Amino acid sequence: MTVEPIANPRKTPRQARAEATVEAIEQAAARxxxxxxxxxxxxxxxxxxxxxxxxxxYQYFPNKTAIMGALIRRKRARLLDGLRAAVASDAxxxxxxxxxxxxxxxxxxxxxxxxxxxxxxxxFLPLDEETRRFEAEILSILLPPxxxxxxxxxxxxxxxxxxxxxxxxxxxxxRGETDAEAICARLLPAITGYLKxxxx
Amino acid sequence: MTVEPIANPRKTPRQARAEATVEAIEQAAARxxxxxxxxxxxxxxxxxxxxxxxxxxYQYFPNKTAIMGALIRRKRARLLDGLRAAVASDAxxxxxxxxxxxxxxxxxxxxxxxxxxxxxxxxFLPLDEETRRFEAEILSILLPPxxxxxxxxxxxxxxxxxxxxxxxxxxxxxRGETDAEAICARLLPAITGYLKxxxx
DNA sequence: CCAAAATACGAGCCTTTGCTCACATATTGC
DNA sequence: GCAATATGTGAGCAAAGGCTCGTATTTTGG
Numbered sequence: 001m002t003v004e005p006i007a008n009p010r011k012t013p014r015q016a017r018a019e020a021t022v023e024a025i026e027q028a029a030a031r032x033x034x035x036x037x038x039x040x041x042x043x044x045x046x047x048x049x050x051x052x053x054x055x056x057x058y059q060y061f062p063n064k065t066a067i068m069g070a071l072i073r074r075k076r077a078r079l080l081d082g083l084r085a086a087v088a089s090d091a092x093x094x095x096x097x098x099x100x101x102x103x104x105x106x107x108x109x110x111x112x113x114x115x116x117x118x119x120x121x122x123x124f125l126p127l128d129e130e131t132r133r134f135e136a137e138i139l140s141i142l143l144p145p146x147x148x149x150x151x152x153x154x155x156x157x158x159x160x161x162x163x164x165x166x167x168x169x170x171x172x173x174x175r176g177e178t179d180a181e182a183i184c185a186r187l188l189p190a191i192t193g194y195l196k197x198x199x200x
Numbered sequence: 201m202t203v204e205p206i207a208n209p210r211k212t213p214r215q216a217r218a219e220a221t222v223e224a225i226e227q228a229a230a231r232x233x234x235x236x237x238x239x240x241x242x243x244x245x246x247x248x249x250x251x252x253x254x255x256x257x258y259q260y261f262p263n264k265t266a267i268m269g270a271l272i273r274r275k276r277a278r279l280l281d282g283l284r285a286a287v288a289s290d291a292x293x294x295x296x297x298x299x300x301x302x303x304x305x306x307x308x309x310x311x312x313x314x315x316x317x318x319x320x321x322x323x324f325l326p327l328d329e330e331t332r333r334f335e336a337e338i339l340s341i342l343l344p345p346x347x348x349x350x351x352x353x354x355x356x357x358x359x360x361x362x363x364x365x366x367x368x369x370x371x372x373x374x375r376g377e378t379d380a381e382a383i384c385a386r387l388l389p390a391i392t393g394y395l396k397x398x399x400x
Numbered sequence: 401c402c403a404a405a406a407t408a409c410g411a412g413c414c415t416t417t418g419c420t421c422a423c424a425t426a427t428t429g430c
Numbered sequence: 431g432c433a434a435t436a437t438g439t440g441a442g443c444a445a446a447g448g449c450t451c452g453t454a455t456t457t458t459g460g
Contacts, residue, residue, distance in 0.1 A: 011406090015457065018407060039324060042447055053409045058449060120320055124239060159375070160368055160386055167367020168360055175359070186360055186394065193393015194386065211436090215427070218437060242417055253439045258419065407456070416447080426437070 010062045022060050024050040026074075029067045033117040038124075041068075068121050075118050076134050079107045083141045093148035100145065101187055105169050105180040112173040119170075138162065151198040161191055210262045222260050224250040226274075229267045233317040238324075241268075268321050275318055276334050279307045283341045293348035300345065301387055305369050305380040312373040319370075338362065351398040361391055 013019045028050035032041050043064050047054045061067050086099035108115045122131070142158040151157040165187060172183045213219045228250035232241050243264050247254045261267050286299035308315045322331070342358040351357040365387060372383050 013407090015406065017456085021407080037324065043449075044447065047410095054449075055410065055451085056408050059407070064448070120323070123320070124237060159371065163367045163371030164364050164390060165367070167363045167365070167370075170367075171359065171363030186398065189397030190364060190390040190394040193396070194390040196393070197389030198386065213437090215436065217426085221437080243419075244417065247440095254419075255421085255440065256438050259437070264418065402460095403458105405456105405458075407454105409452105409454070411451100413450080414448090416445105418443105418445085420443080421441100422439105424437100424439070426435100428433105428435075430432090430434105 011059055013060065018060070021050075021052050021056055024052060025057055025060070025067065026070055030071060030111075030114055033071070033121070034111065034113045037117055038121055043067075065125060068118070069125060071114075072118050072122055072125070073130075075115065078110075079104070080134075080137055080141070082107050083138065087141060087145060093145045096145040097191065098184065098188065100142065101165060101184050101191075102180055104165055105173075105183055108169055108173055109178070109180060116170065116174070146195070149195040149199065151195055152200055153198070157195065157198055160194065164190065164194070211259055213260065218260070221250075221252055221256055224252060225257055225260070225267065226270055230271060230311075230314055233268075233271070233321070234311065234313045237317055238321055243267075265325060268318070269325060271314075272318050272322055272325070273330075275315065278310075279304070280334075280337055280341070282307050283338065287341060287345060293345045296345040297391065298384065298388065300342065301365060301384050301391075302380055304365055305373075305383055308369055308373055309378070309380060312370075316370060316374070346395070349395040349399065351395055352400055353398070357395065357398055360394065364390065364394070 013022055025046060028046050029041065032045060032049060041064070043054055043057060046067065047057045050057070057067075061070070082103040083100060086103040087096050091099075139155065139158055142162065143154055146158045146161065147154040149157075168187055168190075169183060177183060213222055225246060228246050229241060232245060232249060241264070243254055243257060246267065247257045250257070257267075261270070282303040283300060286303040287296050291299075339355065339358055342362065343354055346358045346361065347354040349357075368387055368390075369383060377383060
C-alpha cells in the first residue's frame with residue numbers, strides 16, 4: 001500500500017449508471033470492512049462484491065486508499081451533521097451536551113463495526129490536512145457548550161471530553177449495549193465531574 | 201494473513217544465542233510497528249532489521265501472527281504487573297484509584313506508539329480465550345477499589361472507567377502530552393463524577 | 401442514425417510477502 | 431575429537447493483490 005498524496009476520484013461520473021457504479025463500490029467496500037476488517041479489503045474483492053470489474057473501479061478511484069478515503073469522508077460528514085443538529089436550537093448548555101453525546105452515540109451505533117473499522121483505517125491514511133480541518137470543525141462545535149461550563153482551558157476540555165466519550169461509547173457498543181440513553185446517563189456525570197473540577 | 205489457531209513458539213530456544221535471536225526478532229518487530237504500523241510489518245523486513253535470516257525467524261515463530269502475539273503477551277504482562285503493584289499496599293480506595301490510573305498512563309507512555317499499534321493489532325488476532333482471561337484478570341484488580349465507592353454495578357463501573365481512561369490517555373499521549381500527573385488530575389474528577397452518580 | 405464520448409470489462413503483468421527447504425555452521429556431551 | 435543436536439542461512443516458491451490496458455458496450459448530442 002503506497003502512501004501517496006491523496007486520493008480523489010480519477011474521473012467524476014457524468015452518467016447515472018456511473019454514479020451507481022461508484023455507489024456500489026463504496027457499499028461493497030463498507031460491507032467487506034465490516035465483515036472481515038481491513039485485512040479482507042482488496043480491490044479485486046471489492047469489485048466482485050460490487051458486481052463490477054476492477055477496471056471500472058479504477059476508473060473512479062486512483063487506488064485502494066482512495067476508496068477508504070471516500071468512506072471516511074462520508075462518515076465524517078455524517079458525524080458533523082449530527083453534531084451540528086444537536087446544537088442547532090436554543091437550549092441550556094446542559095441540554096446541548098446531552099444532545100451532543102446522544103448524537104455521537106447514535107453515529108457510532110448506526111453501523112458500529114464499520115465505524116470502528118474506519119477509525120482504525122484512518123491511521124493508515126495520509127489525510128493529514130483534511131483530518132486537521134475535520135478536528136477543528138468538531139472543536140468549533142463543542143467549544144460553545146463546553147465553554148459555558150467555565151473550564152480553565154476550554155479547548156483542552158473539549159478534546160478530553162471527546163476522547164473520553166469515544167472510549168466509553170466504543171467499548172459499550174462492542175460489548176453489545178444498545179441503549180443509547182443508558183450509556184449517555186453514565187457518561188454525563190463523568191463529564192460533569194470533569195468540568196466542575198477544571199474550573200478554578 | 202491467515203487466521204489460525206494460535207501461535208506458540210515452534211521450537212523453544214535452548215542456547216543463549218537462540219534466546220538472543222528471539223529477542224532480536226521481537227525488538228525488530230516492535231521497532232517496525234512503531235515506525236510504520238501494521239502495514240509495514242512483514243517477516244522479511246523483521247528478519248532484516250533483526251539481523252537474522254527469515255529461516256531463523258521461522259524456527260521460533262510458526263507465522264507472522266505469532267510474533268505479534270508475543271509482543272501483545274509481553275505488553276499485557278507488563279500492564280498487569282503495573283496494576284497489581286498499584287494496589288499492593290494498604291491504602292484508601294482513593295489512593296488506589298490514583299495509583300491505578302498513573303500505572304496505566306505510565307504503561308502507555310513507555311512506548312505510546314507501540315502500545316497503540318498493538319492495541320489495533322489485537323483485533324486481528326484470534327487470541328479470544330487468552331484475551332478473555334486477560335480482561336478478567338484486569339477486572340479482578342479493578343473491582344476491589346471500585347466496589348469501595350459503592351456503585352450499583354461494580355463490574356460495569358470498572359469496565360466503563362477502564363474504557364474512559366483508555367480513551368483520554370491515548371488521545372493525550374498522541375497529542376504529545378508527557379505529564380502523567382496532569383493527565384491523571386483531569387481524569388480523576390471524571391471518574392469520581394461517574395462513581396458518585398452510579399451509586400443509588 | 402451515427403460518431404464521439406462515457407462507461408464497462410477482465411485477462412494478466414508485476415510486485416509484495418508469507419513461508420519452506422536443502423544446506424552450512426556452531427555447540428554440547430561424551 | 432566426534433557425533434548428535436541446536437542454530438543459522440537465504441534463494442526462491444507459490445499465492446495474493448494492486449493496478450493497467452486493449453477492447454467491447456452503452457449513452458449522448460446533433
